[in-house]
């Protein structure tokens with residue numbers, strides 16, 4: 001662990017991502033190089049359409065760049081075949097989505113337990129960790145509820161618990177508060193911040209809501225697919 | 237396990253759609269099974285009738301089958317008792333054989349000269365008790381199959397007794413004497429119309445035959461005390477000379493098939509031998525073997541061939557399917573109808589499942605993206621949707637099996653009868669689910685496999701989706 005300390009969680013070099021849309025070529029990421037430090041609460045900010053989601057997808061190893069290299073947790077993920085890459089995600093990356101994306105047929109408890117099943121965690125430990133996670137996001141009473149019986153904020157708490165329960169190296173959250181009212185959004189940010197501190201994980205978070213940027217320890221500003229500013233701490 | 241849980245819950249979640257799909261599968265299974273059961277009833281019923289009258293295997297003198305009818309003396313089996321003993325004493329064959337009995341088949345003219353009626357006939361000389369025992373064969377336990385059969389009037393100890401087909405009885409003017417049902421008296425004009433057409437020939441023949449009859453009967457003391465109507469049977473002996481015997485018709489029996497009903501004369505073996513062989517050596521034309529189970533037929537046949545070879549017997553074997561060409565025709569016809577139904581049902585089931593699973597994949601695109609991002613491999617996604625198709629198939633096919641068992645039970649209880657083609661008596665209609673265990677398992681499994689196949693295409697599409705595209709789909 002200690003030898004890892006100086007190594008960044010994410011390292012991008014000259015990453016380019018283009019989309020072909022009806023014959024029209026859109027450059028979503030236009031040559032970005034950056035390093036995101038471990039155990040920080042980092043934020044990617046920029047206006048709508050600037051490429052935040054695309055950047056997070058590349059970091060989350062669910063999309064591949066046209067050129068350039070992506071290194072996550074020291075692993076050059078471009079070299080991995082699909083199954084290996086999938087397993088890599090299962091172990092190292094937790095996702096929180098804007099639209100929560102919980103499994104509708106599973107209860108809150110089962111949704112949180114699911115990543116542990118994928119990792120083959122033994123039943124007893126799985127149960128302990130799931131219950132602890134439910135507790136720490138304040139949903140112990142809603143364990144048996146299905147997503148459609150939960151409020152938006154509660155759903156996002158379940159999603160955060162689901163991302164964190166496997167103790168990933170990196171948690172990626174793409175506009176996790178965009179579908180919530182500002183108060184709920186603030187409480188979700190606080191929760192993530194607290195969890196991030198407690199678990200000492202790397203949190204990478206995208207938003208275009210200036211109200212929420214104040215929590216950042218590191219801020220990356222992008223516009224039109226280009227990194228235009230990197231500053232330690234929050235935007236002023 | 238989690239895959240199974242998710243699959244079940246998704247099926248329950250889309251209750252309406254799942255129900256429609258499973259109903260389609262169940263209806264497919266039911267259609268196939270009910271038809272299969274009906275087919276089994278027909279084929280096994282046909283087999284039972286055939287085997288109960290003609291046995292499984294017929295042993296002929298080599299060549300009889302092709303040429304023997306023209307010269308039954310040359311192609312008869314002389315030492316039939318020892319051949320029969322050889323078979324029944326054989327350690328392999330003995331336990332398989334239920335009845336081994338000699339028979340004589342012959343053709344001739346039957347006349348009832350009291351009313352100037354005569355008709356060509358097909359006669360079978362049998363050992364009455366063996367014939368009676370054979371008639372009980374019911375290896376498939378077809379209830380009601382033999383219920384219309386009266387005990388035979390043929391008796392081991394009375395050679396002169398015979399039975400004839402209902403149709404032949406009618407033709408020979410024995411309706412009243414034999415109490416044949418549905419048998420109106422012939423139109424008045426018929427007798428007078430035909431008489432002038434052959435003014436001298438007809439009476440002459442009748443005189444000739446009754447002459448012959450008298451001549452032949454003289455050595456045997458006539459049992460004129462018999463209460464039965466008598467007919468005379470004329471045939472050529474082995475030597476080619478005309479020969480006549482007299483038969484007391486004790487009974488008219490339905491022969492089910494019209495052609496047989498209008499021609500059949502059953503008589504004592506000894507009488508048939510006397511008619512066919514006269515004072516020459518009494519042979520038989522065929523040795524009939526009835527086995528306990530049709531499944532043993534090939535084994536028994538092979539053993540017989542080996543036995544005949546070993547003892548240098550110049551004999552050949554035919555089984556009932558060869559002697560009854562309709563058997564294969566019936567089997568082939570129903571087989572192709574079944575295949576037709578099965579193909580249609582399979583295609584419907586396939587398309588239904590493809591449609592259902594495609595809709596499911598579409599609706600859950602975002603979920604697929606989420607699962608993939610969380611670390612579910614492609615094959616895990618594929619397995620998820622395959623499992624759902626499989627479950628739809630499993631529940632649908634099982635419901636179909638259950639449904640067809642219930643429908644079959646109801647139909648069998650209700651005592652429906654029908655008139656099989658070419659037959660003259662109505663038969664109870666049964667759906668023989670017990671006769672088709674392999675078909676039940678096969679249909680069940682087949683539909684489940686088809687449902688899984690139907691799920692395979694959408695499942696593969698789900699598995700191949702790029703994660704990012706799936707996630708963008710809301």
Ligand SMILES: Nc1ncnc2c1ncn2[C@@H]1O[C@H](COP(=O)(O)OP(=O)(O)OP(=O)(O)O)[C@@H](O)[C@H]1O
Nearest residue numbers: 019020021026028047048049050051052053054055
């Ligand atoms: N699959 C795609 N096909 C075509 N163009 C795409 C695709 N995904 C993204 N883009 C384009 O790439 C650019 C960056 O999109 P991206 O979703 O990363 O922006 P964003 O910063 O996340 O925006 P928002 O704040 O609205 O979510 C946009 O111009 C978008 O239209």
Ligand SMILES: [Mg+2]
Nearest residue numbers: 052053054174
């Ligand atoms: Mg976005």
